[in-house]
Amino acid sequence: MVRLKDIAERAHVSIMTVSKVLRDAPDISAATKAKVRALASEMGYVPHAMAAGLRTRATRLLGLIIPGVVNPVYARLIMALEDRAYELGFDLFLAHTLEKPEREEFVIRRLLARRVEGLFVIPIPRLGDQPAIYSELSRLKLPLVVLGPAPEFCAGFPRVAADEISASREITQHLLDLGHRRIAFLSGRSVCPSALARLEGYRRALRDAGMEVDDRLILQAGSGIEDGFQSGLEIIRESLGVTAIQAVNDLVAIGAMNALLSQHIRVPEDVSVAGFGNILTAEHGRVPLTTAREPKFRLGVAAMEVMQNLLRGKPPENRTLRAELVIRASTAPAAVNAAI
Amino acid sequence: MVRLKDIAERAHVSIMTVSKVLRDAPDISAATKAKVRALASEMGYVPHAMAAGLRTRATRLLGLIIPGVVNPVYARLIMALEDRAYELGFDLFLAHTLEKPEREEFVIRRLLARRVEGLFVIPIPRLGDQPAIYSELSRLKLPLVVLGPAPEFCAGFPRVAADEISASREITQHLLDLGHRRIAFLSGRSVCPSALARLEGYRRALRDAGMEVDDRLILQAGSGIEDGFQSGLEIIRESLGVTAIQAVNDLVAIGAMNALLSQHIRVPEDVSVAGFGNILTAEHGRVPLTTAREPKFRLGVAAMEVMQNLLRGKPPENRTLRAELVIRASTAPAAVNAAI
DNA sequence: TTGTACGCGTTATCAC
């Protein structure tokens, strides 16, 4: 590959001059610039970012460490981060942990060896003390932004996450405002912090409204469409008198809705369904869902802002983002709901 | 950060010795190795991969350039590539093009500046001549693997893709075998190569069966659930006598299915719906779809194999992977279908 | 306005 040296020789100038021209230094004559630039593009010069970085000690490299991309919820987050990184002139490493602590440690070490200037991490939830690699990261003072609900041991690092409890409370509140009194909650696995937060929001809204929480209305659903479908059928089977359903996420909500539709129960005329938005809602224009859209994209943008501040040496800050309520369709309880 | 030099000083040996120890060279005494290693880990030494790469001219860096991760179809592909890269000791850059040619060119140049050793690209479909950046890539002889259906101008690069025509043909064939004679095809945008391939497969199956292709049965649908929904309604409105629907992808299929359900037409009792699988099918256990599952994960693995061969200087090779037909439920045409 | 000397952190080579 072409080096500055090659250009310098053919242009009969010093390497330094070429270097300056290509970085558009102010102290080079227009004539020299034109000549060198022409030559550079003719020769197909490609700068060597790593060599430059070695010299300047600035790599403009960031790392993103996530469990895996299969969860579509991360997709927009990745997009946002990559997009901001692009605009700021950073290149982004992607690494998966597959929820394995050893692998997490290993990939972090590898990115350290690449001299990344900062790291975005969705840590693997685990109990106990702070893993060695995290202690090392704080010793190194490497800018690190934790994304989403963080385990205990990440307390020392800045965190960017959505306020899931409030979001969930607002959904329930919205359904209550419409006059619903028996709202089913389709919950997820109890180890998942965000599932717990969403259930907590539901509980708080009911308490704030001075209502009892009827535990029979809280169904263990899981996190996929099929889980929601089964729970939807269960709601019908058990004749719980439900007029609205709130789900831990919108896959579950869509599943529940499908179950209702399959039994010829109309949504939203007979029942309202609410869930948390993820990528599917964009595709589900016709589905009458009330959703709290977790601002994944904004979350990515905020995470990058926090990162920038860290890079500039400013003190770490946490960001909690409000989720926005998106009301696609929702109705007050209807007479037909006795059918459920 | 700690450098070899720092360790060397404290160990009273030369930098070279430290370097050799850390790379486990055979010509260093066990005693020296033990001493240096202890010191290195005590001092928290992190190797500088970029500096080493500058010297060895091997960066062990790969780039992945895709339109965007929002399409969940890419998720498993990314996973597979990242996973293989991890095992082979490569780090992976992720870059988005957002379907913008300028941006594609720009990010490719940036990754070139990083001296990536190879590039995986999902090129932006566009007509006309080979864009300058691609010519440059072939001039540079940079190992490049094109993922998925490739535009014309990528003909010179090795390609790893699913055999979409055969997959589509098999779906149609399956529906024909069941006795369906009027199969609607919900097509996508005509610029999308994979949409065209799938339509072609449908056509071939009909031709192979000695049947005429009725162009009224080919509907321009788009690529999302809502598009499928509209086309589903259209099929009903137009009374086309359809007993089965094949869609360009499963989002469209699901949309069409929703439309049928909303009009109380049972699937698959009254009609069969077939589409291409992506991540949604996993979530749609209850949906009676016949799908051709594009082997995204295997596709990633194959792509990395091709890349490895290129890196070893072997000649480029194309890989076409068979898609597997997944029959979730499907029926022969029923009497009711006159309703459509 | 241009050029020289040196260093960034590492490794290849070869002498000791």
Added chain:
DNA sequence: GTGATAACGCGTACAA
């Protein structure tokens, strides 16, 4: 077994 020297490609600092 170990170490001196040079080089990878580039940029900072300063001299000319």
